[in-house]
Amino acid sequence: MKRSTLSVLLALLATFVAGPVPAAVAGGVQPLERAHAHNDYEHDRPLADARDRGFTSVEADVWLVDGELRVAHDLAGTRPGRTLRSLYLQPLAKLVRANGGHVYPRWRGSFQLLVDIKSDGPATYRAVDEALREFRHMLTQWVDGRERRGAVEVVISGNRPREDMLAQCVRRAGYDGRLGDLGGGASAGFMPLVSDNWTNNFTWQGIGPIPGPEREKLHRIVSQAHSAGYRVRFWATPDAAGEPREAVWRELVAAGVDHINTDDLAGLRQFLLANDPAER
Template sequence: MSDRSRFRRMITRLLALPAAAALGIAAAATASAIGEPLDPAHAHNDYEHERPLLDALDHGFTSVEADVWLVNGELLVAHDAWEVQPGRTLESLYLDPLRDLVHANGGSVYPGWDGSLQLLIDIKNTGEATYAEIDATLRRYQDMMTRYVGGRVRPGAVTAVISGDRPLAAMQAQRLRFAGYDGRLGDLDSGLSAGLMPLVSDNWGNHFTWRGDGPMPAAERAKLADIVQRAHAAGYRIRFWATPDEPGPARDAIWSELLAAGVDHLNTDDLAGLRDFLAGR
């Protein structure tokens, strides 16, 4: 089906739907028409942008981060407890528009893309109880989710990964899961399978002193290369948070070294800045 025919079909669907549902698909259609997917681009605290998820997709991001709080049985998205607002749920901000996109684009988030968008869900409170609600919620969207069955991975259009207050034992006990576990550098030699722990993330400043000023020290460059090599040998992806994020030469130097070492996700709040940096390369 041509893009024009697909667009006409979507408009027909919009006219036949209730207003709320139509708005969701319309937003998804807009996002699907803009942006070229950039594999390393991770939107840190994505929900703080004017249009959560959709701004990131407009800029080609393939990984987004949502902090969630379990409040009265709802998964509310916010950085701090005092910022939670009714209606800003994991479903309304992320899962519903992603499902609209996946259905509109023939099974992928970006048209014609064969990748899986990473949804990093950072649990902020009551770890195991919050995870149980996340698990129940993701099961309602299982048609688009990557699933983990008995150690095997069945890729989907969206891959959820649990960060923050992560209940490892509860996740290990599940034969069927719809999310992976976000490890730390201390887990590199744990022997955990990539089918349980697909991602390893850590605070840059806890392991490196270089902040992008001048050349990267040779010992730290070697340390970074070793971390990435060990992670990839075990099948894990690597991400660092708290890297310098102010526009300028220091940030570009950090990003350049991370890319050269093979780090999988570059963490930023500056969507346009990272898109332009990657486009320039």
């Protein structure tokens, strides 16, 4: 056997024994389990900017206009061709094909695509469901209540047609619940995520220590959600660079909040790499 061939075989054997190559080595960027890109489409390169920084969750606001699922924060900002399909579904499918069935090479997690419906809920959801059908090979799906994990998990937020989604035998998206849904008995297969407005539930904005009762409340919310199999996300947390933002982020990490919202991709990446034990 030639020495070069033997070297290759030995390297493969070493990889097998030692386990998978760490994601940061295998893909050039470390996937960050808590990093969520709020209003991701407002960045120069939707999806790409977030993925280049290791984000594992992105948010897209959608409006059903002239048969297109257009992505924009406001109706006035919608543009033909700037759609859920062109900005997110097609690029994600290309990544999954290129990376052997994963959004990040050799990363085993599911990438979350949070679709925030801004127009009429039932009509827009029907259009979303139809768009997802083309990309079902890469999506987490629920068939007669049984989950089939995929590289990408779509979750519906905003104007969520709960009853329409519950009635589906085959569903390609989960439901984004609210804190009021905790204890309501919804399965994690239907409601994988619970999100809510930070300012509606907490007075603390990162100035000084968090009040003890609010810290206890935060930990209680996360514990209750996790015991039911739900992930947790808050929006409207402080997002201006500075100590108040980092103080809130530290409390979110300590409590086990699953997705941390930001518009500052580089800032959250730097924070998580320095402060999140799961990323060290």
